[in-house]
Amino acid sequence: MGPGIIEVFLQYWPLFLNGLIGTLKYAFIAVLFGSMLGIVVAIINMSKNKIVSTIGSIYVNVLRGTPLLVQMYIAYFFIPMAVPALSFLSKEQCVILSLILNSSAYVSEIFRSGINAVDKGQTEAARSLGMSASHTMQKIILPQAVKNILPALANEYIAMIKETSLAGTFMLYELMYTRTLLANKFLVWQPLFIIAGIYLVVTMVLSALVRAMEKRLSVSD
Amino acid sequence: MFKKVMNTMMAAAMVLAMTGCSGSGTPSNTPAAEKIVPVSAFEYDTSNIKKPEITIRNPTGVLKDILDNGVIIVATAPDNPPYEWVYEDGTTLTGSELYLAKYIADILGVELQIEQMDFNAVLTSVDTGKTQLAMAGFGWKKDRDENFQLSKGYHSSTSGASCHSLLVPADKVDDYKTFADFAGKTVAAQASSLHQMYVEDQLIPEGAEMELVAGFDQGVLNLTSGKVDALATSCSVALQYADQSNGQIAKSTVEFDLSMYGAYEGTVVAAKKGEESLIEVINQILEFVNENAIYDIMYKQALDEAGMIDVQ
16 A cells, blocks of 8 residues: 555665665664773683672673673663662663663674683793783783684674664664654555565675685685 | 873863753753754643642652653653654644643643653653653553553544554455454554554454564665564554555554543653652643543644644
8 A cells, every 4th residue: 555665665765775884883883882892791701700700601691692682771760760870861871771782792702712712821821921911911811812713703693783773662763763754654564574674684684794804814824 | 001001081071061062961950941852742832721829738759850850851762753753853842642742741830851762762761760751652551661650642533543453465455354354464553652552452352463663764664574463553644654655555443542540541641650649640641641631732733733634
């Protein structure tokens, strides 16, 4: 019923473009800061201190074991209530915060496997040269680990592009939100196919880039 | 290492603080001025509309916050033109219910702030104190009345705002002449909307089944894909969809009977349970609105703005 998919796309493409920009932006912020936080979580997780590492694993399990939408609701409604100091956070910031926290849990596991994949001999060699544990991690282990996990991080970014569609629930301007905007013009089914097409194109292009990057990185091995 | 981590975290916090447009927060520590986004409903001029003399006796609770901070925060789900919808920029909110919100704010002498969110989140947001008033086309319901402080209903007697009907497949219009014709049929309604109430009270007793949907667009998809037999909605929305459907769906001639709801006829405003002081003032305003047919003016303007067809 109503105008076709192509007509709707031609008429409203700037909306979809704005939505796509929003989606890519939120996914980028989430993965960028999620990665920074993820490194910290990974290091906490691998701590030799049982209590510290338990806290780390609870953090990862809670964030990976609950749906992102639930996390967003809790971040939006209850974080400012529980921590009044955070009540200055806007709706957008609360939702981004939950994306970052969620991403950090996944990224921390990527980092953990990347760090574990670096040969133990590297640590032993560095330590026997008199480098401190943190210095070893910073200068020897992490640079090698990061190279190993770059493709996995890029895949996390691609996954996050799809996850951010939940931010539309909170009326943040991303791709899925264009559905609400067009439903207000009584267009309800066409946007779904357009949105699906855009997600598909974007994730396929990025996946191809990741494959090219993997190839390039494997040259130096 | 630790220092670096701290620097990273600080940078993250700073970016978090800088990103984003305006949003909510607790009213006590957010100055009203910088929070206001210039949107259509905010620019709605109520100076030519008659206003009641209201009496506020020792305001308590949220009403006191509203008056002290000079801002009222209204939650809405902008997916329901002409009642509330959002323009393509994603920030310009408008609609007859939001005009009414501006009218209420002007009477209270405070600024209006509107938070847009998913319909499902609107009531949660007043309950958690994130917002103070929910205006998203809610109907009066017993269980809702037990959990929220509901106002009296407001409606429009002369315009199509109080006409509520059903969308049905165009070739089936003649099959439905009375409520009884919906026996054994599945009728979709948006969960917790006014239309859920009408279907529950007027069609289910006749043997109809109800299918609740989260968003109205899902209801339209259900109807056009044949998953449900009818979709309850307001007459003007029904006419608009019928008009755009190339003759696939049509407005039923069956219309809901609203007279049975008395003072709760029409749309109600919801606040957190216990906010009696606020709802008492809102009720004073709504009584005046109903007596003077003020919502009729707002509804007609919103209908014009949305470019929609009026029923009459």
